[in-house]
Amino acid sequence: MVDSAFAADDFIRAQLSAWQRELASVRRLAANTLEAYGRDVDQFLGFLAGHAGGPVTLSTFKELRGADIRAFMAQRRNESLGSRSLARVLSALKSFFRFLEREGVLASEALNVIRTPKLPKSLPKALTVTEARDTISTTGELEERPWVAARDMAVLSLCYGAGLRIAEALALTGSDLEAQSLRVTGKGGRIRLVPLIDAVRKSINLYIGLCPFKPYPSQPLFRGVRGGVLSPRLIQLRVVQLRSALGLPPSATPHALRHSFATHLLSRGGDLRAIQELLGHASLSTTQIYTAVDTDRLLESYRKAHPRG
Known part of the structure; x- marks a missing residue:
């Protein structure tokens, strides 16, 4: 996986920053969630850059297929990421691409074919x-x-x-x-x-x-x-x-x-x-x-x- 600092060109980086600002100011996500979402998308960009052989550009996103996202999710699961964390990764990616669509930058169907991982049902453990x-x-x-x-x-x-x-x-x-x-x-x-x-x-x-x-x-x-x-x-x-x-x-x-x-x-x-x-x-x-x-x-x-x- 390519170092996330060099995984995308300046345009994609600018879109990523604008998306994070929107999450903080409009959706008012918690700081921990913002950090996790940013890290998830950075790792995805690093993955794509490794496959593309260079920084991710808008053209890379336009050529994105469901198989690319499945391959990334499979890699993250192989790194022992649990179902809840994988669900968060997918949520972060969908949020970023929805932002790009709202801004008129890109419309991609690749994420629509990816199902959210099934989450294990765990009940809260209360004290007596x-x-x-x-x-x-x-x-x-x-x-x-x-x-x-x-x-x-x-x-x-x-x-x-x-x-x-x-x-x-x-x-x-x-x-x-x-x-x-x-x-x-x-x-x-x-x-x-x-x-x-x-x-x-x-x-x-x-x-x-x-x-x-x-x-x-x-x-x-x-x-x-x-x-x-x-x-x-x-x-x-x-x-x-x-x-x-x-x-x-x-x-x-x-x-x-x-x-x-x-x-x-x-x-x-x-x-x-x-x-x-x-x-x-x-x-x-x-x-x-x-x-x-x-x-x-x-x-x-x-x-x-x-x-x-």
Whole structure:
């Protein structure tokens, strides 16, 4: 595969940059997604350049066939890329070529004949209510500095008590906190209001009272020990400690607390569309996976409790 820096001519490079700007400003994709999409298309350009024997040009794209894309996807699979990553690669390529078509640069049918790889169905792994509570309450026992313990408890409380993604929790500012709710900026820049229950509010207030740093209302609330914005890696490492202390499985992660939030709400009669709004899912089909989780948990309880289970 040719070095991506030399894989395309200046015109194609300019189109690639324009596409990435559109993804960032119009579609407002997350930084990680933007980086992955850019890397995927760069690798495709490198692949084409290797076969063409020189930089990719508009003529190269005009001669593109479905077989070329299949060959690239096969190469990526041979490099041990999983189905989910392959699906993302195909999504990135389709997005780029749709952009070229909208701009009147090129109309290609090559990608239309490529099917998205089948994705394995994997259910979110939720903790039990006791495990989720213990994960939060035990945090203080692993940290000598009271304000750091309060900080980590508050972040984990937001994941379980408000269903936030860890990135959403760490992006919260003082101005996002209201008396009874949180203003959360989720994926794609979508903003939602999430009810703030007393236990979560108390954990946040405890942290704010103990924290030696006082960020402005417009700045992220959660800080590292030197006053900088808190890294998600530190919370992930804290949960690794908690897994060891509590004997929890490797699936116990900060994101598993968010899964637990949804699963426990559903098991107690929560409305699926309300849970969708709380989680910030764009589609109800994404939220519906928790119905399967709840059914699995019921079946497991049945097997354990029933005499003929």
